[in-house]
Amino acid sequence: MTESTVDQTSPPLVHIDPLGTDRHGEAARMRELGPVVRAELPGGVRMWVVTDYALLAELAADPRVGRDWRNWEALRRGEIPDDWPLLSMIRLNNAMARDGAEHRRLRRPLTRSFTRNRVERLRPRIDRIVATMLDELPGRVGPDGIVDLRRHYAYPFPMQVICELIGVPEPWWPRFRELIDTVVRADTTAEQFLATQQERHELWQRLFAMRRAEPADDLTSALLADNDGEGALTDDELEDTLWMLIGAGHETSISLIINATRALLTHPDQLALVRAGDGETWGRVVEETLRWDAPVGNFPARFPVEDITVAGVTIPKGDGILAPWSGVNRDPAQYGEDADRFDIDRPVKKHMAFGGGPHVCIGPALARFEAMAALPPLFARYPDLRLAADPAELSAVPSIFSNSVSSLPVHLGPAKD
Template sequence: MTATTPPPLVHIDPSGADRHGEAARLRELGPVVRAVLPGDVEMWMVTDYALLADLAADPRVGRDWRNWGALRRGEVPEDWPLLSMIRLNNAMARDGLEHRRLRKPLTRTFTRARVERQRPRIEEIVTGMLADLPRHTGPDGVVDLRLHYAYPFPMQVICELIGVPQAWWPRFRELINTVIRADTTAEEYLSTQQERHERWQELFAMKRAAPADDLTSAMMAVNGEDGDTLTDDELEDTLWMLIGAGHETSISLIVNATRALLTHPDQLALVRGGDAGTWSRVIEETLRWDAPVGNFPARFPTEDIEVAGVRIAEGEAILAPWSAVNRDPARYGQDADRFDITRSDQRHLAFGGGPHVCIGPALARMEAAVALPALFERYPDLALAVDPAELTAVPSIFSNSVTSLPVRLGEPRLSTAD
């Protein structure tokens, strides 16, 4: 039976300053709420874990932005900055046969085996960056672990994997920042769209002239082998999705896990007293407790549906609040807000679900599984250099982390290589 009382209307804080407090308040308001995003664009939010998991797998709820009624009616401005996360020409934003066509070159090339082959290179990058960290220490003895470790490490890994020239890496990071930031202007959004298009076209020309052992060359080689050819625009958006998700989530995962351990000494003690497999529990609990993506847009019902007694009409947008559902007490119990690596149920929705589940969890988990233990082994006295309350959230509706992670390294434990 459809509810007669309208669901609550909530303005989402674009700064992300109190992500988990906001998530808790959303859950308290009910399993379905109406959210207002920057620019006064409205979307539904489903805050119940089980309901959102069901929606992710529901064939009546797709990801194709062309089904968004508000966009079709011109109610969403063409220069709305958050469109860059929604209006894409890749598998993330298509359904059914189109989704499978667009995903096929990626699944055929971005394989678990290809990811696993990166492990020696990933370990080499981590070793070099950890040895170099003291050089970035300021006069006060503090180093920003996000800026000098968590950011450059996955950015280098994904750019090398895709085949992006090293000279482009800093600019690609700046372009991606305009996508995830809540304060991006319309002018910045349009400029970013144009520049990234030009960069990818230049890269494609380079790879056509001189193919290399990288993902871009591999995808171009298999493109169209089965009669389904991706256009350059589709290939652009596929690689753009991969480079954005392939480093932004890993940055946040490494930062959030490090922060969690440094602020939960009892859990850090369990890690230090455990075996190598304990780190996988750290990673999964971080993905649940402090997911790298706080909210993820957007799904669109292709027919009217009912969720917890609330009617959501065909073509209305649904925002997935991973931060809210991954701490849902109905799923995890009354201690859902507690960081606990011994938790029996560590399953989560940090990588989404259904046919549009993220394609990169193997890489993200591998990067964290190398970067985190190596960090704490190299710097056993690692400690936060500020009160945790002083850390500033990334100003984003989507990305969930902090803008910096100031730490004191302490004396390094030297390896045999030193």
């Protein structure tokens, strides 16, 4: 990525499928068009897409390209309506949407409070949650002998974990799930979007009042206690910080668990390697799933603070850039001609499933932790687990952001004690 004079060549315009029906096919087609393309999102909003792994990694770390939505010229010109659904993932008051000193100020309380030790303390509770859900799965089987693993295992498990970690009261969990769904889905209406924003604000304010009155051993209490003096976060910033954690900690973990399960059930040779391996083999399953079928499809957005040139294409200051994390993780230039193949013994392990640069996701340890807690017991308890549908007919989650399937129907087979 270098500065140069404006290139007059017009990059091709592609229309991003808001329903994500052919995520990897779409990414491959964009890659064939060139390392930089122009994309149209729902509502006619246009952004740039960098399809090359190495160029996107460089761009994510470039100090001239930030995440602060206040630098988005289209928004400043009033061209983005307030009820545009994807705006809730961009116009935030947390570390994800700030740069430089402000980014460090907003991220610092999280790095102090959201620690591996805090997650590890939940391990006995997580193991009990997994065991209970596995016990209950046979009771979820329908008359056709099929159970949906997403609905009855991968969906409730991460939400329960992240809510307990944050300190969300249990009666609120179902509603939080519904609110998160309205954010990541492409079929959310403008009215639903605005209602979600108001309701989640009210819920966080109620939680803050509860934890200020009666602190507990949870992340919300820790953040509130460690929030005074210079650089303290406002309530709005705390809201958006916890909203980011509950959204990312829930949705990405669901997708990781489901994508790994689907990958193994459709690649019997890889499943055989897992069954013949040891505990470290599961770690390779998780990493290859993160590369081969990353939980995040496309993530909006980054904004250059000056004109930049990428692969001969000038991206003007203030234009939006969409990051196709799942797409670049199958870039043949990075992973070879077999980049589309699921291979847990792949020599190149590095990927960008969690982004890159200073805004890299703060919760990859939790996502890996949850996947390692959920996957081995599932396959151990139900060794004859198999898909109950044609893999090609599984429907994608209707989302630009989430990369997974909306259901995973399986036959459990006999349970093993």
